Amino acid sequence: MKTNQAFRYELDPNNVQHGALVQHAGVARFAYNWALADRIERFEQNEGKAKFTSAIEQHKLLNSLKVAQFSWMYSVSKCAPQEALRDCERAYRNFWRGRKQGQDIGFPTFKKKGQHDSFRLTGSLHVKEHGVVLPRIGRIRTKEGTEKFRGRILSATVSREADRWFCSLAVEVERAKPLAVVGEAVGIDLGIKTFAVLSNGERFESPKLLKRKMKKFQLLSRQVSRKKKGSKNRTKANLHVARLNRSIRNIRKDFLHKLSTSVAKSHGIVCIEDLAERNMVRNHHLAQSISDAGWGEFRRMLAYKCSWYGSELRVIGRFAASSKTCSVCGEVNYSLALADRTWVCENCGTLHDRDDNASVNILNLGTGSHRPEPHPSKIGCNACGDPLTKRWSQKQEASSPVFLHEVVCNE
């Protein structure tokens, strides 16, 4: 099967090449901002109605202006501005699509120098021993060997992180169809306290180093704000923050990669909850820790690794309550608060750890394991003592089972 994959190398440019990289990123930024301004102008001329132009149309327009006004653009590969126009188009269309579908997608913003400097190239790209060959710039040494590189190159994105340059090559790779993984099914509960709890009892904490670095990050960010705007000291302080940020990102990525690989390689079926992270991030108390945790990134990694290694990923509907349901008898504990780490089921008396219970529930929902139905005489309505009827929905779908709780009370 054909899959898309990325190979990312750190570049080791010489002074001339460094200048060329900066120039390319500058032209890409200029083209993006020009295209966005052009789109905003069209929108205003059209009295507030969205009027779409295409990246191709804009490219023709920019090319005609290039000769007289922007002749300095000729010193870089023509792909850099072209791809920037495409990026702008995508961001603009995403915004309007989001509005139509009721999603909260921000309006594209103008790019600033020094923030996310990057450009994308297509066309004649090659990987050589210990180097990549980019159009107009030529061969740039990579800090890592390129022996493991394989596949057909689709595009190259060059980006700057703090004071280092990276080249990410998008390639199409032919992968042999994997044999199905032999291993028990597993349910995963992602949490804030413990990053992941598996239904087989395994627990994975976020790296401690990450927490330490996050604290340092807050400290350094405060230092930046104390420095005078536009001063050299502020630039220096900003560089320190950017370096630390890069290190935090790397530690987190490393942790997520190792965990997702080991889970995907050792379990036949992997069940996970649909997190709707976007909605949860709006809750301010949880926001910081959730966006730090990288649940969304973990889900994304798990999805492609499961297909690579031959295991099956099953996503459970986000409304299937998991923490509050007893994994043994199906009783729902509505009084369970977020702070309660353990609870005792009133119906069957099982002592539950919140996260362990949730992971077993996710596994049960994902694999469709039937749960013993509680005997109606054993349970009663809190108000009048009349028996309650509980059952699993008959309309259960494999992907999004819903637990129905019906109360039959005559009072």
Ligand SMILES: [Zn+2]
């Ligand atoms: Zn129970």
